[in-house]
Amino acid sequence: MPYKKATAGKRAPAKRKLAELFGLGEVLTDxxxxxxxxxxxxxxxxxxxxxxxxxxxxxxxxSDAPYIAKVEPSQNGPLFTELKFYMRAAKPDEIHGWTKSHKLQYLGVPxxxxxxxxxxxxNSYRFMVIDRFGRDLQKIYEENGKKFSHKTVLQLGLRILDILEYVHEHEYxxxxxxxxxxxxxYKxxxxxxxxxxxxxxxYCPEGVHKVYKEDPKRCHDGTIEYTSxxxxxxxxxxxxxxxxxLGYCMIHWISGHLPWEDNLKDPDFVRDSKIGCRDISVLMDKCFPDKNKPNxxxxxxxxxxxxxxxxxxxxxHFREIxxxxxxxxxxxDDGVLDFGLSENGDLQTKPTQKKKRKAADKKAAAAASEDTEAEMEVTGSPEKKKPTTAFSKSKGCFHSHMYWCGRLTLGRDKTPTQPLTPLLSGTEGGNRMSKLMVCFGEIEDLMGRLFTIYCCVQNRFK
Incomplete structure (x- = not known):
């Protein structure tokens, strides 16, 4: 029987201000x-x-800084919500103690x-300092043809179970x-x-679990294809x-498919499809029609x-499964995630690509000598933009892989949002430019990867 459709209207989003841009060297005191x-x-x-x-x-x-600072106007709510979790559950000593007592190699909580x-x-701004990270798995998933190996998915599941146990034990x-x-x-x-x-x-403040209550105003919260x-x-x-x-994620990562993924603009359809798949055999048949099903x-x-x-x-019990x-x-469970990645989460270049890359490097250097203008983004870690899904809504803090890897965009007039002359001047700047041109050549060779790099043409900013 289909679930009764919610009739309550959407809540209007709160009006918030964008944080102003701080200059290099701004000092914050916690x-x-x-x-x-x-x-x-x-x-x-x-x-x-x-x-x-x-x-x-x-x-x-x-550029190798180990931390990131998240800053937003103090009257805004998203960072405040996230900050409460970090203050209660993510202090370094507490994470270290849990890791040691549970005999884990590491715990994946920032x-x-x-x-x-x-x-x-x-103006008043709220800020928070946490660890810096590398690339997100969504990019890697897409680059791998929207599939992960069976082994990788199971190992990811084990690590995420470790994380969830810790988060849940801290009442969240x-x-x-x-x-x-x-x-x-990042390393x-x-x-x-x-x-x-x-x-x-x-969910369990002061040890008292919230009661089960259906609220039409909160229907479909989360990312629509995975939410519970x-x-x-x-x-x-x-x-x-x-x-x-987590179960829906693992199924998607192995099979590359979820039965409701073509109708994400209809959250009621997605909900009813998931309810219909509570018969797990039906769910597995739909996701693995022509393959051996992962029991x-x-x-x-x-x-x-x-x-x-x-x-x-x-x-x-879930880990044992x-x-x-x-x-x-x-x-x-050898602890190795076979993404074919090097340090900082960047994809390794295959040996067969080296000759092509050298030729592309020479071409890029020649283009630079002719004062060719490049419209690029300046970033601390190569990445490409993720296509967004209309109903993949994640409310709350400003989040995205780009914030953790390192990224600075040029404005529409092709000038940076703040001066980059200190980064590109002098001998050290020349060395940076040479390295960046090599990166640009690699981008040409890799075609669709759309990696972004720290690069500006020197004559552009003289």
Missing amino acids: TSRKEWKLGVPIGQGGFGRIYLADANSSKPVG RYWGSGLHEKNG VHGDIKASNLLLS NPNQVYLVDYGLAYR IDAHKGVAPSRRGDLEI EIAKYMEKVKLLSYEEKPVYQ LLQGLKAIGQK
């Missing part, structure tokens, strides 16, 4: 009186901006380093697990982190919802279906 120096802005979204950041010193913030308020030009649920919210470590491509806690919900049946009905997020979302995923989804709204999952799946395909 609530513990620690000072943080800002580097180049690497992205903006929603109503906030993201900057490279480091502890304050006499040195400028380099560490919170500080936050505070900053006054500038008569994430509510928006998906590839674009899963980022590789280690075998480590994955769950980011964007703008939809994080405190509870969320489709307007029920507040819970632990079982997070595990259900461990079916077992995982069956176990999720048995959870009650307030029930605490036995996370180890995925470990059995690895064993069934002759693999083990």
Whole structure:
């Protein structure tokens, strides 16, 4: 029987202001009186901006800065919501203690380093400093033909279960697990982190679980293709919802398909399709019609279906199901994610591409000598833009892979949003330019990858 359609109207979005652009070297002081120096802005979204950041010193913030600072007007709500989670659950000592006590190699939760308020030009801004990361899995998924290997998916599932157990034990649920919210470590491509806690919900404040209640005003919260049946009905997020979302992600990553993906503009259709697929055999037949079905995923989804709204999952049981799946395909949990990535999450160049790349490098250098103008983006880590889905709505903080990797865009008049002369002047600047031209040649060779690089033609800014 189809679920009754919600009749309540949409809530009007709150009016918010965009944060002004801070200059290089701006110093922010957090609530513990620690000072943080800002580097180049690497992205903006929603109503906030993201900057490279480091502890304050006499040195400028380099392109390899280990932190990012998220800044938005203090009257805005998204960062405040996310900040509450980080302050309660993501302090470095707490994450370290959990990792050690649970005998984990690492825990994929970003560490919170500080936050505070900053006054500038008569305006008040809220900021938060957390770890910097590499590329997001959505980009890699698309570059891999919208599929991951069976082994990789099961290992991702194991790491995400570790994350969810930690988050849930700290009275929160994430509510928006998906590839674009899963980022590789900036240094280690075998480590994955769950980011964007703008939809994080405190389901069990002071140990008292929220009651099951359907609210038409909250119907379909989250990312439509993955969100839980509870969320489709307007029920507040819970632990079982997070595990259900993870299940849909794993199915999508292995099969490249979800039964409702062609009708994402109709959230009621998506909801009814998911309800119809509570018969897990139906779901598996639709997603794997001509292939051997991954039995461990079916077992995982069956176990999720048995959870009650307030029930605490036995996370180890879910991990054992995925470990059995690895064993069934002759693999083990070796901690290696076979994305073919190098340091900082960048795709490795195949050996067969080297000759072509050298030729492209020469061509790029010749073009530079002729003062060819380039319309580019300046970024700290190569990436390409992700196509957006109309109803893949994630409310809350300004989030996107671009904010974590490092990105600065040129304005419509082809001038940077702040001077780049210090980055490109002198001998060191010349060396940078040479390296950037090599990167540009590689972009030509790789065609559709649309990587962006730190590059401006010197004569452009003299």
